[in-house]
Amino acid sequence: MRLRMVSGTAFSFMIVNIGSGQGILRDEGVRQMARGLEGKRIVLAGSRKLNELGVMIEKQGGYPVVRSQQGLLQLAESEVERDLRLLLDSSTDWMVFTTGTGLEAMLNLAEQHGFRDSIVERIKQSRIAARGYKTYAMLKGLGIVPEVTDDDGTVQGLLRALEPYRFEGLSVMLQLHGEPMPELVHFLEQQGAAVRSILAYKHIPPDAEISLQLCKEIVEGTVDAVCFTTAVQVRYLYGFAREHGYADRLTGSFNSRVLAAAVGRVTADALKEAGVERLVAPELERMGAMLVEVARYYQQQEAGDKTSGIEPA
DSSP states (O other), X not given: OEEEXXXXXXXXXXXXXXXXXXXXXXXXXXXXXXXXXXXXXXXEOOSSSHHHHHHHHHHTTOEEEEOOXXXXXXXXXXXXXXXXXXXXXXXXXEEEEXXXXXXXXXXXXXXXXXXXXXXXXXXXXXXXXXXXHHHHHHHHHTTOOOSEEOSSSSHHHHHHHHTTSOOTTOEEEEEESSSOOXXXXXXXXXXXXXXXXXXXXXXXXXOHHHHHHHHHHHHHTOSSEEEEOXXXXXXXXXXXXXXXXXXXXXXXXXXXXXXXXXXXXXXXXXXXXXXXXXXXXXXXXOHHHHHHHHHHHHHHHHXXXXXXXXXXX
């Protein structure tokens, strides 16, 4: 069992990291977190494992509220096929893979068109950089060990790892997911590289009515916590909030009464960039571990209120 200190604006407390590998709480975790969300309305901003997470919240006495901010991913099939064929027809010095999902989409599309083996061979002929453990694992499954990897799952971590290398006059294929990565492109181009990006998926924004409803609930404090499982969800919510005049009030509410929870460091960084200072995130980046953190927060808050003689809200 690992302990770490998490600081909030009002107090600090110890969190026990007991999340499981696939987001399902172990029996010990269930016992420790039993009824930790009693009476709390917990928003799920993602689109995956909603039933499973909802059951976990209910078992702890809470009420799951689904307000998906993930949007949809649409495979840019014709563009990706074109880019992959260009990749086969030209030499590439470096290939930089940023998501396992995007790499998988590329390989699946290549297989549909009968040139998957050729793409894998082309990857093996290049020097490889990879961000994220899922990307690394997928490459390793192909018999490819990346020369450069990040140390924390972030683009900034990958940039730090790439700094000792020189790219002047070299060609670089940059695999993206659903969003551009201007800081990575800028770094490579500043080094003198010729960068060609492959955007495997395009994001379609979430339902505007749902985003508006969530903004109002956060500002009015009619929900207790919002759980974000990707940085994309944070960016969509804040993008909508800025367009409709809710951004400052959103941040103010997160920093005072509605708890923001992030599944991991990248998502937490997106919240911090938006000005959110009061948030929790697990060391082990799993959805179940995130809910454990939220329950632990409220248990520690309640314990603190009882010690000071304050009745918990």
